[in-house]
Amino acid sequence: MSFFVVQFLTGLASAASLFLVACGLSIIFGVTRIVNFAHGSFYMLGAYLAATIVATLPVGIFSYWGSVLVAALVVGLIGIVVEIVVLRRIYHAPELFQLVATFGVVLVVQDLTLAIWGPADKLGPLAPGLDSAVNIGGQLLPEYDVALIILGPAVLGLLWLLFHRTRWGTLVRAATQDREMVGALGVNQRRIFTSVFFLGACLAGLGGAVQIPREPISLMMDLNVIAEVFVVVVIGGMGSILGAFLAAVIIGELNAFGILIFPEITLVLLFLVMAVVLVIRPRGLLGKPELTVGAQPAQIAAIHLPGPATKLAMGVLFAVLALVPLFAGDFLLVLLIEVMLLALFAASLHFIMGNGGMVSFGHAAYFGIGAYGAALAVVHSDSPMELALVLAPTAAGLAGLVFGWFCVRLSGVYFAMLSLAFAQIAWSVVFQWYEVTGGDDGLLGIWPSEWASDRFAFYYLSLIIVAGGVLMLRRMIFSPFGYALRAGRDSPLRSDAIGINLRHQQWASIVIAGAFAGLAGGLYAFSKGSVFPDAMSIPRSVDALVMVLLGGVDTLAGPLVGAAALIGLEDAISRFDYWRLILGLVIILICVTAPNGIVGSLKLAFAGRRERE
Amino acid sequence: MLEASGIDAFYGQAHILHGVGLSVGRGEVLALLGRNGAGKSTTMKSIIGLVRPAAGSVRLDGAELAGLPPHEIARAGIGYVPEERRVFTELTVMENLSVGLQPARDSTPTWTPERLFELFPNLAEMRDRQGGRMSGGEQQMLTIARTLMGNPRVILLDEPSEGLAPVIVDQMARTVQELKRDGLTVLLSEQNLHFASAVADRATIIEKGIIRYSGTMAALAADEEARAAYLTV
Amino acid sequence: MSVLEVERLVKKFGGVAAVREVSFSLGEGEILALIGPNGAGKSTCFNMLNGQLRPDSGRIRLLGRDTVGLSPRQVWRRGVGRTFQITATFTSMSVRENVQMALLSHHRRLYALVPLAARQYREEAERILDLVGIADQAERSCGVLAYGDLKKVELAVALANEPRLLLMDEPTAGMAPRERIELMALTADIVRKQGISVLFTEHDMDVVFTHADRIMVLNRGELVAEGAPQAVREDPLVKQIYLGAGHA
Incomplete structure (x- = not known):
């Protein structure tokens, strides 16, 4: 009996830190409507800072807790810098840009942390x-x-007092509902936003700082915690502090007891709980239904069937790509294969995101499942490439069937967070299931069939599959199915009122997009000869988003341009030690300066010039 | 007292206001009339700064306000009551009022919750009720009270009668008359000519973002042609 | 035969009854107005009829079949068209495509992956646009349309599934007085020709008294008056709670 009591208490203890981070995220979201991806980075910084400060002070109760507190406050100050430098410029941008920009912050913080504290894990003091x-x-x-x-x-009690017994708290609650109106009543919104961001960052920093005696401090802390925090927030309900607390306790207890019952599949348990909660309460335990999220573009661009000029341009592009092997070297071919495969991956994301309005933050799950599906078939049952390339989209499509069933119950940022959580679960499974997936060592020896093993042949195989895939995706956008999907993006209310079953429509689109992403992933495994867990990691999901974003969400050619731009950029900076820092800064810069992407901004520039003439 | 001139405003690419100008004298009630989509709300939002005018000026007693953020314009003495009410539904009546609170001003009457409850007796009975649990008419009263807590010198009422039952509209007209008696300057936008005639001294008519008519309420009542051309009852 | 029969409909929110025991019926081709002060329960009532809310008790029969528990989408499939108080159209699509979308759904073609949507049911869509008088706007995007025209798009979309009943929530809200009368006259004309029944809520009393065959007055969730326009206009209780002095 006492064993279970202790296990229960351990669960409660691990819930504390999770709660601190999750409620910080929730509070920030409430007022700014931004899901702060960098919240995990604040958590990680809290841990590093606390460990560093405590090491410089004499051992003692005061110096320990003092260090924890100071670390939290310093993280809060860092939060203020991030708010002023980055977020303040994107409060009116679409939610996709906000998420991606804060991911840029994640990359920057990762490399800065690496530069300051080095790559080795640290152990905190007791x-x-x-x-x-x-x-x-x-x-x-x-x-x-x-x-x-x-x-x-x-902390829960203190926060309640802060929000219900102070004028600042009243203003924050008012701003959570209608920030513009609060401004029109004479309240300086900027100050509210900055102070809220400070509080949220402090809480995340505190969450990290109190963990130092409990777990090793590492560079993986940021993304590990953010996935878990997203699950907490989805279960608890965005914007609810009490909800975050309840959900953190549930997750803490699940981990504590799950390890006893099914040590291998605590993740699956988590998954089941989340499923039950979402089916019963799609907004989470205590979430409010009316939260509108992100700024939608005032007018969503219409799409048009390709005119003769566009068709000609696409034909020319295809012809050029078909002629490249005649004069290009191996290096360029390898690079182009990668660009093409990622373009298909990005186009599949664009299909559900641009056309369907579903911002998926875990699209790499399908890419990775496709890659692993193909690789496992080759490694474990000696499948030929042809069969493996059928299995890849099938496996990814099936994953879309399962993940999509949950995701379509949510919208906006909830959708984004849940899709990320699924991708992270998939990642954990391949990372931990060593006997089957090889874990971190990956699967090796995934080579194409004899006829396609030559660079030339594989290039043409990729070109044909990618061109076919992109054309099919484009065609579907103009089909009744694609229109119905877009109808749901434009107005869910009206779609429902004319008999469109939006959930089914979206679900089917996720399966389709997943299958195409999986096909790209399968080919990718053969092009590299190997596959590693990072094929479905968060950074890979963000790659897809950045490609769509670079190209522009509203343009159909965007994903192709975006893929070329991203690969080109990564190739150019990969020789630097701190390439993440550079990539992060570039991402932030793009989000802040060109919210229409490359193609979108060019289009606007042309339109503007035409208007002036 | 409040003077706007040459305001141009855009929503995205759409050019909504074309050189809009109007002026309201101290203690006066000016009705901004026009059809839906004529630019009334955009004019109001341009004055309070929720829409940033691309050109033009907004002056309060000579001080330029155009281009400032909304909170600074509000602090300068302009109170804004939006068309959609935008009550904070999760906050109680008292909390809603406290959001509007600004320091007292020498030049205008100072409002306290108690004084507001005299003006709006039914709010007094529901101090701790959440904004979301009030009827449309009660919410309309609350938004006006909330804005008055900022002790404004000029109050902008955007379509105060829209969507209210006829009896509540009558009550609203009496409220505006009382505010005028207290010396407040009022700019209200309306489609309802009946309501405007009951409260306003002068009228300005806007159509497709352009000011078409300005005159006293009495002159407008006599000017059948202007009414027919721009308002059409 | 009645198109819609409502019996003792009840809906409570947190213990407070928003709609109490409302019963009424709507005949074929009849235009029925539902009026009342804000918060009287009109929207709640409407949302139960269209499937957005599930009543706590009571029956709703549409063309003789029970609809309680059906989703808005299923209610639509039974032949109910809807227009919204605040227009809800597909802003990235043209006016014609908006109607084509409803037609695609009506003909159950939403999962077709190959044909081009813009070429399906084009003539049918244009016929409907012609009917409501915006055929000349067919190519324009709904994102740039004037408000009055958007209201007509709503009507056109609502007519696409050959409805037997139209539910119109404040169809003329936010329009200029003359446009209001015109739109309602147009609606009345179309529905009378096609034998469609209409239930609508409205704050504009001119619209209500000009076009409704019958009026129901809701107050605090209860039906307090019902009858021909003239009778309702003269009802002392209705004057007191809703109409006020202006419309006596």
Whole structure:
């Protein structure tokens, strides 16, 4: 019995940190309507800073907790810098840009952390005065866990007082509902936004700082925690602090007991709980339904069937690509194959995102599942390439069938967060299931069939499959199916009122997009001869978003241009040590300066010139 | 007192206001009349700064306000009551009022919740009720009260009678008359000529973003041609 | 035969009854107005009829078949067209495509992946646009249309599934007085020719008294008066709670 009590208390203790980070995210979202991807980075910085500060001070209770507090405050100040430099410029941008820009911050923080603290994991100190264990009926519970169990509800109570008993809190709650109106009543919105961001960042920093005696401090902390935090927020309900607390406790307990019952599949348990909650309450346990998210473009661009000029341009592009092998070297061919495969991947994302309005933050799941589907077939059952390339889209399509069933119940940022969580779960499975997937070592020896093993042949195979795939996706955009999907993006209310079953329509589109992404992934595995878990990592999902974004969401040619631009950029900066820093800065710069993407901005520029003439 | 001139405003690419100008004297009620989509709300939003005018000037007692952020314009003494009410539904009546609170001003009457409850007796009975649990008419009262908490010198009422039952509209007209008696300067936009005639001293008519007519309410009542051309009842 | 029969409809929110025991019926080709002060329960009532809300108790029968528990989409398939108070159109599509979208859905062609949507049911769409008088706007995007024309697009879309009943939530809200009368006259003309029944809510009393065959007055969730326009106009209770002195 006491064993279960201790296990329960351990669950509560690990919920504390999760709660701090999740409620910070939730509070920031409430007012700014931005899902701060960099929230995990604040958490990581909190841990590094606390460990560093505590190491410089004499050992003692005050210096320990003082360091934790100072670390949280410093993270809060860093949050203010991020808010002023980046977020302030994108409050009116579409949600996609906000998410991607904050991911740029993630990359920048990752490399800065690496530069300051180095690549090795660090171990934090034990908390003085709380370094032994409490005996509960023969079972030991670390004293520090007791402190954390108290910390969670204490912070919850303080936040409640802050929001309900101070004028600042009233203003924040008002701004959460209608920030523009608060401004029109004479309240300086900027100050509210900045102070809220400070509070949210502090909470994340505190969440990281209190973890230092419990887990090693590493450069992986940011993305690991953000996926879990997204799950907490989706379950608890965006914008609800109490919801975040409840959900954090649920997740904490699931982890604590899941390990006992099914040590291998705690993730699956998590998945099931999330499923149940979302089916019963699509907005999470305590979420509010009326939150509108992100700024939608005032007028969504119409799409037009390709005119003769566009058809000609596409024909020329195809002809050029078909002629390239005649004079290009191996290096360029390899690069072009990668561009083409990623273009198909990006086009599949564009199909659901540009046309369907579903911002997926986990599209790499399908790419990776396609790649692993093909690779596993080759490694474990000696399938030929042809069969593997049928299995790849099939496996990814099936994944779309499962993930999509959940995702279509949500919209906007909830959709984005849930899709990210699924991709992260898929990633964890391939990362941890060593016997089958080879874990971090990946699967090797995925070579094409004899006839396609030559660079030339493989190039043409890729060209034909990618061109066919992109054309099919484009055609579907103009079909009744694609129109119905776009109808749902434009007005869910009206779609429902004319008999469109939007969920089914979206679900089917995710399966289709997943299959095409999987096909690209399968080919990708053969082009590299190997596959690693990073094929479905968060950065790969963000690659897809950046490609669509570089090209412009509203243009059909965008994904192709975006893929070329991204690969070109990555190729150019990959020789630098801190390439993530550069990539992050470029991403932020694009989001801040060119919210219409390359193709979109060019189109606008042309339109503008025509108007002036 | 409040003087706008040459305002141009855009929504995206669409050019909504073309050189709009109007002026409201101290203690006066000016009705901005026009059809839906004529540019009334955009004019109001340009004055409070929610829409940033591309050109033109907005002056309050000679001080230039155009281009400032909304909160600074509000602090300068312009109170804005939006058409859609935009009550904070999760906040109580008292909390809604506290959001509007601004320091007292020498030049205008100072409003307190107690004084507002005299003006709007039914709000007094629901101090702790959430904004979302009030009827449309009550919400309309609350938004006006909330804006008055900022002790404005000029108050902008955007279509105060829109979507209200006829009895509530009558009540609203009495409220505007009382505010005028308290010395407040009022700019209100209306489609409802009946309501405007009951409260306004002068009228300005806007059509397709251009000011077409300005005159006293009495002159407009006599000018059948102008009414027929721009308002059409 | 009645197109719509509503029996003792009840809906509560957090223990407070928004609609209490409302019963009425709507005959074939009849135009029925539902009026009342804000918060009287008109929207709640409407949303139960169109499937957006599920009533706590009571029956709704459409053409003799029960519709309680059906989603808006299923209610639409039973032959109910809707227009919204705040227009809801597909802004990235042209006027014609908006109507084509409804036609594609009506003909159950939403999962076709190969044909081009813009070439389906083109003539049918144009016929409907002609009917509501915006055929000349067919190519324009709904994102740039004037408000009055958007209201007509709404009507055209609502007519696409050959409805037996139109539910119109404040069809003339936000329009200029003359446009209001014109739009309602147009609507009345079309529905009378095609034998469609209409239930609408409205704040513009001129529109209501000119075009409704019958009027129901809702107050605090209860039906307090019902009858021919003239009778309702003279009802002392209705004057007191809703119409006020101006319309006596």
